[in-house]
Amino acid sequence: MALDDCRLNNLRYIDRWFTWERGRFLSTNIRERLDRGVATLNWVNLCLRYQLEHLNHSFSDHCPILLDTMGKQRDFSCHKEKSFRFKAKWCSEDSFKEEIRRNWNDISGSVSNKLGRLGQQLQRWNRYRAREYKKNHVNFEERINCLYIQDSTDEILAEITYIQLGLNLKAEQEEIFWEQRAHVNWLKYGDKNTSYFHKVVIQRQLRDQIKELKGRMVKELPQMKRCSRLLRISLVSCFRLRIWVQMNVFLD
Structure with a gap:
């Protein structure tokens, strides 16, 4: 309707x-x-x-x-070389530690020189892993689409579950990437008087608001005077209970 x-x-x-x-x-x-x-x-x-x-x-x-809305008809021809940035999702890659260890041992010179060369090697490694990730993701998608058009059997459903596990792992890596990106945005814009800062502050204020108090006689958020009274009674009760417990321990 x-x-x-x-x-x-x-x-x-x-x-x-x-x-x-x-x-x-x-x-x-x-x-x-x-x-x-x-x-x-x-x-x-x-x-x-x-x-x-x-x-x-x-x-x-x-x-x-x-x-x-664009039907995948976009212009991807504009690319520019980016400076080195560490990506937290690399830590979930099994080959990441070995890649650092191998390149660090192969590079000679000062520490600053080794760090610069290591960053270049990690960028190459990241591009290779990105191509492998895209290739594996496409293979997963094609395989699971092929399985879905077949008549369902226990074996096919088991393979679908296995592929979904792989897709879920990739999704977790993407989530780590976007969490890091959000943190970088806060470090970059948080101390500036920008609309981004105000939006984040407003969201935090809304999240930190006390919307309900749970008490023996209170079901909803009371008026300000009753709210203050309820909080004072609760704190006094907790303090008295702690003193009573400590006295019993001392007397025992």
């Missing part, structure tokens, strides 16, 4: 038909299309090249849905 009132229509999609899956064995496996993209006709006419994808999921029941 709400979709009709708002004149929203289902958007066409690519890849698998379902967006929700539960059950790792054939006897318990259920697939449904619970999530979908909708838009008005005016929006569709505005974004004629849109593309809606049902992406592969890892251990969530729901598949991510990606709406690309």
Whole structure:
């Protein structure tokens, strides 16, 4: 009813038909299309090249849905050389420590020279790992898409679970990367009088607000006077209880 009132229509999609899956064995496996993209006709006419994808999921029941308004037609020709930056997600790579140890032992000269050369080697290693990551990710995606169009069996569902485990590991590495990027943004802009700083402060203030107090007689946040009284009673009770416990320990 709400979709009709708002004149929203289902958007066409690519890849698998379902967006929700539960059950790792054939006897318990259920697939449904619970999530979908909708838009008005005016929006569709505005974004004629849109593309809606049902992406592969890892251990969530729901598949991510990606709406690309440009239809993947972008210009990626603009690239520039970036200075060396350490990436926290490297620490999750099994070969990272060995890469540092091998290059450090092979490089001669002063410490500053060795650090500079090591940074260059790590950049090359990172580009190689990025290509390998992309290649493996594509292979995972192609393999899991191939498995999903086959008739389900316990063996196929087991292989899907194994591939989802690999995709989940890659997702954790990406999460580490974006957490580090958020921290860098705070160090870069946090001390400046910028809109970024104010947005972060406002978010923290909202998160730190006391919205409810739990007491014997209080179910909701009371008025300021009652709130102060409740806090004072709670603190006095905790202090008296601690004194009573210490006295008992001393007397024993």
